[in-house]
Amino acid sequence: SQELEQSPQSLIVQEGKNLTINCTSSKTLYGLYWYKQKYGEGLIFLMMLQKGGEEKSHEKITAKLDEKKQQSSLHITASQPSHAGIYLCGADRSKYNYGQNFVFGPGTRLSVLP
Amino acid sequence: DSGVTQTPKHLITATGQRVTLRCSPRSGDLSVYWYQQSLDQGLQFLIQYYNGEERAKGNILERFSAQQFPDLHSELNLSSLELGDSALYFCASSGGQGTIYFGEGSWLTVV
Numbered sequence: 001s002q003e004l005e006q007s008p009q010s011l012i013v014q015e016g017k018n019l020t021i022n023c024t025s026s027k028t029l030y031g032l033y034w035y036k037q038k039y040g041e042g043l044i045f046l047m048m049l050q051k052g053g054e055e056k057s058h059e060k061i062t063a064k065l066d067e068k069k070q071q072s073s074l075h076i077t078a079s080q081p082s083h084a085g086i087y088l089c090g091a092d093r094s095k096y097n098y099g100q101n102f103v104f105g106p107g108t109r110l111s112v113l114p
Numbered sequence: 115d116s117g118v119t120q121t122p123k124h125l126i127t128a129t130g131q132r133v134t135l136r137c138s139p140r141s142g143d144l145s146v147y148w149y150q151q152s153l154d155q156g157l158q159f160l161i162q163y164y165n166g167e168e169r170a171k172g173n174i175l176e177r178f179s180a181q182q183f184p185d186l187h188s189e190l191n192l193s194s195l196e197l198g199d200s201a202l203y204f205c206a207s208s209g210g211q212g213t214i215y216f217g218e219g220s221w222l223t224v225v
Contacts, residue, residue, distance in 0.1 A: 033214070042204065043206075043216035045213060090157075102214065
């Protein structure tokens with residue numbers, strides 16, 4: 001089973017609608033990252049959250065990390081076709097080692113209908 | 115643009131062959147990571163280098179090897195290629211802050 005679970009697996013929304021993607025772990029995470037990937041392209045770093053309760057926003061995207069640092073949500077307000085893609089959450093399982101203890105969720109495929 | 119450059123972007127080769135994927139990290143980043151993304155396995159960590167030395171190994175096959183050069187660029191060598199090696203190979207780099215930035219990937223198709 002995946003160490004990081006994401007829901008929903010896929011999402012189709014009408015342009016202008018709000019949406020939320022969730023990322024859940026059974027273990028404490030030391031760094032929670034959100035990436036966006038357009039099919040076959042690179043991963044674009046969106047945000048990183050480290051502290052419990054932390055919330056960050058960039059343009060119309062807001063990410064939150066819960067107090068226990070086991071769950072994160074990514075919220076998109078007034079979605080646009082440019083938001084379409086696969087959203088991946090990734091996390092450090094170790095406090096001091098980056099990269100090699102990094103795990104990814106399975107991704108959420110977002111389609112935005114014009 | 116993440117600042118991480120990978121070449122080639124696409125590569126088609128035959129089974130049994132050997133290929134080399136190249137990665138230039140972001141300026142100043144000492145750590146380079148290689149990941150493999152396939153449809154059924156998702157993103158898998160292969161190997162990490164830090165300032166020229168191997169730091170950690172993940173699910174990297176013995177047929178695969180990597181190195182990081184003094185100028186910090188890295189190469190991933192894939193040999194005796196099999197059909198199942200077809201995947202998107204990502205390079206990523208990080209500096210002191212820990213945030214990992216990914217390149218656009220190299221699409222490898224083994225036929």
